[in-house]
Amino acid sequence: MKMYKVLVTDGISQTGLKSLLDHPHFIVDRQPTLPTEELINIIGSYDALIVRSQTKVTDELLQAADRLRVIARAGVGVDNIDVNAATKKGVIVINAPGANTIAATEHTLAMMLALARKIPQAHQKTAGGEWDRNSFKGVELYKKTLGVVGMGKIGTEVAKRAKSFGMNILGFDPYLTEDRAKKLGITKASLDVIAAESDFITVHTPLTNDTRGIINDEYLAKTKKGVRIVNCARGGIIDEKALVRAIQSGHVAGAALDVFEKEPVADPELLQNPNIIVTPHLGASTVEAQEKVAQEVSAEIIDIFETQSIQHAVNMPQMSGETQAKLQPYLLLGDQIGQLVIQLLKKKAPEKININYYGDLIDEDTELLTRTLLRGILSYHLSDSVNLINVLHLLKEQEVSYNVQKNATNKGFANYMELSVSQGAEAARIGATVLNGYGARIVKINEYRIDVKPEKYLLYIKHKDVPGMIGKVGSLLGDYQINIGTMQVGRAEVGGEAIMVLTLDKGLKAEVLRELTLIEGLEEAQLLELTNVDSLEHGHVESQKVESI
Template sequence: MYKILVTDGISDTGLKSLFDHPHFVVERQPTLPTVELKNIIGDYDALIVRSQTKVTEELLEAADKLRVIARAGVGVDNIDVNAATRKGIIVINAPGANTIAATEHTLAMMLSLARKIPQAHEKTVSGIWDRNSFKGVELYKKTLGVIGMGKIGVEVAKRAKSFGMNILGFDPYLTEERANKLGITKASLDIIAQESDFITVHTPLTNDTRGLINDEYLRKTKKGVRFVNCARGGIIDEKALVRAIQEGHVAGAALDVFEKEPVANPELLQNPNIIVTPHLGASTVEAQEKVAEEVSAEIIEIFEKQSIQNAVNMPQMSGETQAKLQPYLLLGDQMGQLVVQLLKGNAPAKIEINYYGDLIGEDTELLTRTLLKGILSYHLSDSVNLINVLHLLKEQGVSYNVQKNATNKGFANYMELSVSQGKDSAKVGATVLNGYGARIVKINQYRIDIKPEKHLLYVKHQDMPGMIGKVGSLLGDYQINIGTMQVGRTTIGGEAIMCLTLDKKVDANVLRALTLIDGLNEAQLLELASVDSFEAGRVKPQKVESI
């Protein structure tokens, strides 16, 4: 028998499969004080929470039997995932259960924004009958730009089409074929800015999407555009949005999420052209039942079949495999990050993984997932993990192929990762050298030898005297210290590359200055996850035989 503890208000209907299962005993202890929870947590195999219970490292120290923590929702901010990972506890959530709720809230916000419904309601209930101040606009034949065509973005687009709207969709993984099937137009961010009457965002919050809608982007938009954000606070720069509304360029906005919650910014709360709700996207009876149903079903799968779908951390590999592959895991994650950046941030349509040397005799399933996760995490952030990465690849329509080759590449072990999108492609080769550690030894067609570090500068240039000195001198002028530098070329006097490790990040001004050097064709900053951040996300839960 497995004992399950439920500490927050979660739907009984959603938990029915656990209540009815002969191998599970479900106990409710709602609003339990932390001290009391710590005293009893050691008796339970699984814990189900929403947002109220704080699952801290201190609490987990007493959870000696605990194998699974289930968040009946999407966010896991109230769970110390790193502490759970170190303890060997699987953390799961319900990422798809709120799709309909978030979709419908987005449409409700859009309609409220178009017809000024909250403002009209407030004035009417105050006793003022005012029909002249609230003239709205129709959605019919308006253009809606959807930034982020994941599950929620797609569902929003489908419903907006029923209003007779023209839909422009942007997503790194949106292909022309998929857009045609959805009956929408694939568009760039700039085209969405120029042509949209309404813009709604449905992306994860990543380094690339934080502040995506900023002053510069807002200046590109059509005058009178309206914005909706029911995704993540921070995607829209709130100060820039307020400025654009005050200047009369943006007609209004409807926001369910904010940079800081609960929101207290008077510029947002008191602006008559901004509608706000307190993060209600998933707050429906049905969504709360679905999240409970989803985590209940997965708990049963984990304990009965050792199968995981929605873990936010990864299962443990065997001790023998871990010892052999551990040096390659961080390297594989970094290779994935590198190669997608070399593709200029475009989402790949095809991925090729090749293993050589000693690696061909190993079980490389975990390593393959790590390489793929490194690629997808560039666009999908922490929504991708080693459990769901293959599912997400299929969902995004990305094909991948893995080969093990007996041919010798000059190293005892060697991995090569290639990605392509249309005519564009990128390739990274790497190895682990005894006594020296991980090395990137190939970028595209160029041979190099460089240790992967957080800040790398990739430069394409003509092979001509003085180029190295010019690059070094310019970086010095900007007070940027070079750790190491490697040069690669295929022919004397032809195109060559430099790859430098830097002590700090360079900004766009430095990159622009570099490209002004005569004979220097391209300069790109490549950023890699640090060892610490990778180790924090690496899991050692109970062994899972089939995933």
């Protein structure tokens, strides 16, 4: 009978580990607060490692872990784990993404109530011996409007509970549909409407390029005077300096923050402001949540070794042999065109996705490639919370339909794939291939033929096909010291609509894009940005089966 050894190095709930502790095929060693040197010395004899946030799983540690097959983070974030090094080593990294939902939800509501009634400030003064009933007049939640920015699992649970206080709920999320909002008994709203109408605003989005600093000076200026703001999601979503300025001016009544741009937080403007309540990242710190995360990772470790199946991998076991040779170039390209097509849809969440494979690709098992395309699309809004294991579940959860077709025609290429997304009347389409000896190419954007190698920065321009357009664009970019790598032009007919796609050495500021649109005959200018150009980043390629275990 094969036995598996599991090392637990941080303070993990013993109750949560019960399924592993009681399992006849697993030996569990619990050694919390183990020094790094000792951990490196013993890790070679273990099949699985369970950590929280204290243990740092570094490349050096992984080099000594020749037997290790699974690293489990008893929580959500994996910042303390070198995921790329684990992937290269062939080690699966799993986490427990849903176990802290209730804890984070309840902490958000606790912060909102404390903010409304100034409970921490009143406690501090009363505990100091001063009976002051006049300085802490609060406000009620009843009949107030709560704006929920991010209607994922936690945002949804916050909205449900806030309704029990008699609050009017406005919800924003790229994937929130009118039907889902109606079922929840809330109102779907834009960010601007939430700013204008909300008495309280709480944020529950991932931290992405789009959400970083989304609550900034400009946004706060749009908010209702006296608004109160809560952040128990991710530090960086709120521009802390802007928030302090808005509170000091009296426009924002107060804020309650559990997460910060830099942790541990040391900024006196946050810590000493009487209108800001702070807690040290306690969103998941409940007995129940810690038991749940331990239960989830314990159950998944058993599944991985007993049935070779995984649910919450944030990376991928190594692909091997023939499958890797055939699919690897398309996996990278698929992720890239997924990222690009959602940006061409003006960053809106899609309602429908269509994937078409042509040529020799129809003879391959394209399930992994399909998931890669879909992950590329969803990652724009959902960031690292989406991977190849959970992407289909998230599509269903967000009520996005997708369709895959295989076509015997070759479209002029030995292998060709076309991805289209739509929301209502808005649609975007990209066709791509891998050319033998030349690599990945985008060969179609919407109805226009093109030939573009994917690069980190692409400038997409739609314009009238008139003389001098290319020169005007090049000249303007030159004025801003923007270097052009390549330029490709596509048109449907002479003198009609046309597009050009330029690869750039660096990104563009909004003012450059605005000036481009002032060129006569230039209808649209959009910067498209890729997060992976040379290699797949962690979480982009995974399998449901782990054959090496």
